[in-house]
Every structure is written in structure tokens, then in C-alpha cells.
Amino acid sequence: MFFMLFSVFFCADEISTYNNTIRAYNIGVELGIINTKKYTFDSFLKDETNIFKPLYEEYRTTNVTEQINYEDWLITNNYGILSDTQESLFQRKISKRSTADNKRRFVNLVKKGDILITGRGIGGLIGHAAIMTTDYWVLEMPGGKGWDNGIRDNNRQVPKHKWFDQHASDWTTVYRNRDASVARQAANWADRTYYNPSGGATKTKHITYKISTDIWSTNPSYCSKLVIQAYYYGTGKKKVIRDLSIAGRIIVPSTIPNYFLPPYTLVNKGKY
Structure with missing residues (x-):
């Protein structure tokens, strides 16, 4: 019974x-x-x-x-859904292209200022985001074990082919700003603020990874906050990003396209 x-x-x-x-x-x-x-x-x-x-x-x-x-x-x-395509970041990766061909297309496509969004999640955020600081280097804050207490020195740049290899099991969606000069400005700001103030190849900035409701500071920071700050702070007086003071406290990777204002909205260049 x-x-x-x-x-x-x-x-x-x-x-x-x-x-x-x-x-x-x-x-x-x-x-x-x-x-x-x-x-x-x-x-x-x-x-x-x-x-x-x-x-x-x-x-x-x-x-x-x-x-x-x-x-x-x-x-x-x-819901982990890209706001422009309504496709899930975790959509099963089935492609007629081989992995090698997919990688070749990705490596040949991405360029300075592009935003990369993929399905990794950490710390209560769904998804992961990064920015191309040159045509070759990807700047990101990957997070990792111990994120809840803050991870010191978490900012890094990796070659674009290494980024692809690390995310090969998930789709990476590539977004490009309609204004190439704005994209370059944002990339330069990200590089100098989150890597090296002089633009050099050696990392001299050491940023702590921590997800918080402070969207203004650059240290600590996290992946999608870095990306939006680059286009908010790095583009001068141009109104590229909507008012962050009323945009919500946490910047979610999948909603990054929603932050951009005309005529600087993002173009989806495909997923790889």
C-alpha cells in the first residue's frame, strides 16, 4: 500500500x-x-x-x-532565442556543409567590429557573445568555474579559427554593423579598454568576470556587456545604442541586436 x-x-x-x-x-x-x-x-x-x-x-x-x-x-x-531570427541558440547543428567548409566560410567572413553570438551559457545568462577587434582576433570574457565569486583576469583575445574550434558543436551567428566606420570605432574601443590601451599585442588590462546589475563600469564585466559597451562608449556622439539607463540591468547575449538604433542596426551575416 x-x-x-x-x-x-x-x-x-x-x-x-x-x-x-x-x-x-x-x-x-x-x-x-x-x-x-x-x-x-x-x-x-x-x-x-x-x-x-x-x-x-x-x-x-x-x-x-x-x-x-x-x-x-x-x-x-x-528563452535563448535570437531576437531577429527567432531561432534558438541551441538549435541542433545539422548542416549540409562539412565542418571544415563551415570553418573556412566563417574564417573568411568575419572582420573587425563583427559581433559573435553562440550558445554557451554561464552564471544565469543564456548564450555567449564576443567582438572582433581586428579581422583576425576575437575579444571575449569566457567566464568559467568560480564565476559566482568573480574570475580575475578573464578577458582574452583568441584567433578566429580557435574561436570556431571551441564552438564547433554550436552555431555561431555573426552580426555586422551597417556602418563600417562605427564597427571599427567600437572594435578599437574594446581593444583599448579591455586588452591594451595602446593597441599593442600584449595584454595589459586585467578584467574580472562578474555578472552584476552595473552596466556602466568596465571592471568587473562580462561577455555581452563588453560588446554593448564597445558600441555605446566607442562611437562618439553617434546614437548607435539605445539609452542603457532604461534598457534593463543585465545585457543578455540573444537580445544584443535589439540594442541598436537606426541607421546603425545589425545585419545578420549567417550562422556557422
């Missing part, structure tokens, strides 16, 4: 969890974030188990004073 009651309660708990998942998915659909043809419920169910729930638990354990519920957290992170 005890075993039978236990089984009933276990099944009821599973049903409740499943219903919560359905509700979370439907909220995304109702808000227009999720396109059901591009991001199915089955895909969401898999991502919730493997990605979203673990990341949300990371968020909860390190943001004790500013808790939000799971559904609001998903909305804040745009």
Missing part, C-alpha cells in the same frame, strides 16, 4: 512539472518570443532539462537579493 501511494505521488509530481513546462513554453509563444515552427515544444523540453534549469539554479544561488521566478528569468533571457 505504501509503495502504491508513493508511486501515485511521484507521478503527480511529474505531471505538475510537465504542466509547468507547458505553461513556460506557452508564455513565450503568447509574448511573441517563440515561433512554434522554429522552436518546438519538444526542443524546449530538451533545452529546459539540459540548459535552462541548471542555469536558473546558478542564477538563484548567486542572486539571493534579486530573485525572479523561472518564467520571468526565461523572458529576461529571451
